[in-house]
Amino acid sequence: MALIKILNASMGYEGKTILSDLSLSINAGDYVCIVGENGSGKTTLMKCLLGLMSIQGGEISFGDGLMQNEIGYLPQQTILQKDFPASVSEVVLSGCLNKKHTLFYSKEQKADAAKNMELTGILPLRKKCFRELSGGQKQRVLLARALCATHKLLILDEPVTGLDPKASADMYSLIKQLNKSGITIIMVSHDITAAVNNASKILHLSRNSYFYGTAHQYLHSDVGRKFMITDCPCDDCRHNHRGGAQQ
Ligand code: ADP
DSSP, rough: OOSEEEEEEEEETTTTEEEEEEEEEOEEEEEEEEOOOTSSSSSHHHHHHTSSSSSSSSEEEETTOOOOEEEEEOHHHHHOHTTTOOOHHHHHHGGGGOOOOOOOOOOOHHHHHHHHHHHOOGGGGTBBBBBSHHHHHHHHHHHHHHHHHHEEEEEETTTTTTTTTHHHHHHHHHHHHHHHHOOOOEOSSHHHHHHHOOSSSEEETTEEEEEEEHHHHHHHHHHHHHHSSSSSOSSSHHHHHHHHHHH
């Protein structure tokens, strides 16, 4: 059963439709990258998936026991977040807020936060002030925070924006590791090469149309060819390219 099923959905603002007739399924374990030009509706789609805005028509349904308030979300970094005056562990624990029923965090929530700090490599930084960290460390803290909200699905909005190449590579590798551990990933990205190299599926949004398929299908599609400058990295295609070069 699909984790998320979108059927003939339209999305937009006050009479203005941005995305129309969108139909796709995201399965447990998928790693989906959403790409497309600015203004193509990537954020709008994410807001609808998170329940922050209603769809104009069609249907979005969740399967596999997923509840909309159990989605882990890593938003784009804002100036406010960058200067947040709290400790690393306080920021991570705040990811449990959707499951907090009393004034205090439970033992289980604290253990979950510690596990997620360990997983993202920030446990030694737990007592530091968030605003004193590097950009890459901050993103790992916010990823650990998002993990506190979910064991199933992470939605990441341009998680490497502003990071240097090493911190970006570390972040991509961490996200891949989380996906391999069973967490479904939906990531908005402007880095199409990294998207194709890491994701199992690509959703490319354009005005009035969209492409949804595997990274391999994307590289062989008209829209993929237009946006990509690299050859398909899959084994079959590599053989073909090598064969071609030898002839
Ligand atoms: P992307 O994330 O791909 O850059 P967005 O989903 O942010 O695209 O925006 C898609 C379109 O919706 C743009 O034309 C944008 O101007 C418009 N838009 C975004 N937010 C609002 C809003 N709150 N009210 C009206 N229009 C909006």
